[in-house]
Amino acid sequence: MDVLYFAWVRERIGIPKETVPSDAATVRDLVEELKAREDRYEAAFADLSALRVALDQELSDFDAPLAGVREVAFFPPMTGG
Amino acid sequence: MKIAVQDAPFDLGAEADAFARGHRDMGAIVTFTGVVRGDGGLATMEIEHYPGMTEKAITAIAEEARDRWSLGDVLVIHRHGRLAPGDLIMMVATAAPHRKDAFEAAEFLMDYLKSRAPFWKKELGPDGASWVAAKDEDEDALRRW
Numbered sequence: 001m002d003v004l005y006f007a008w009v010r011e012r013i014g015i016p017k018e019t020v021p022s023d024a025a026t027v028r029d030l031v032e033e034l035k036a037r038e039d040r041y042e043a044a045f046a047d048l049s050a051l052r053v054a055l056d057q058e059l060s061d062f063d064a065p066l067a068g069v070r071e072v073a074f075f076p077p078m079t080g081g
Numbered sequence: 082m083k084i085a086v087q088d089a090p091f092d093l094g095a096e097a098d099a100f101a102r103g104h105r106d107m108g109a110i111v112t113f114t115g116v117v118r119g120d121g122g123l124a125t126m127e128i129e130h131y132p133g134m135t136e137k138a139i140t141a142i143a144e145e146a147r148d149r150w151s152l153g154d155v156l157v158i159h160r161h162g163r164l165a166p167g168d169l170i171m172m173v174a175t176a177a178p179h180r181k182d183a184f185e186a187a188e189f190l191m192d193y194l195k196s197r198a199p200f201w202k203k204e205l206g207p208d209g210a211s212w213v214a215a216k217d218e219d220e221d222a223l224r225r226w
Contacts, residue, residue, distance in 0.1 A: 006129060007212055075131070080200035
């Protein structure tokens with residue numbers, strides 16, 4: 001699946017987008033897989049309460065299942081307007 | 082209904098004028114415009130967004146407003162990219178038969194755009210760059226609707 005990062009999450013991980021081969025069942029499982037990769041992921045995902053997630057461009061949550069999802073995005077709380 | 086997410090500046094007068102025309106049964110047009118504040122020596126503001134999701138999220142918010150209030154039309158323009166103090170960031174406009182609907186819907190749109198549309202603001206000032214943190218009151222503002 002495609003995994004996208006925005007704002008300081010993008011800066012901490014160092015890339016805006018990557019394709020991640022994963023069988024993770026939930027968003028939380030995917031986060032654990034990413035954190036196990038490298039320190040920069042561990043740093044970005046240290047506090048999940050500071051993050052939001054969107055699945056196929058719809059806001060979701062960390063317990064949501066990933067079956068059938070093509071695009072996962074991680075970002076801090078939004079600051080539009 | 083017009084939703085525009087763009088890096089180019091927009092002409093507030095021209096947009097408001099175009100929006101206000103052609104509504105023969107709408108007695109009230111409300112517009113709100115967001116402007117970059119130069120607080121704390123802010124030099125520039127960079128607005129990042131999530132192409133694709135941004136347009137979808139704003140459309141969903143605008144459709145929710147049309148479901149809740151009696152509206153004839155809705156306009157949302159939101160810029161991204163690099164902006165300077167005094168630049169216009171965004172505008173919303175609502176047209177309704179009566180002003181209460183137009184005002185309330187405009188406030189609803191603003192409250193939701195602030196924390197449910199995928200934009201992130203980064204400020205560059207004398208102390209370097211920092212991401213603007215979301216405020217608890219922005220989340221609280223959604224609860225009244």
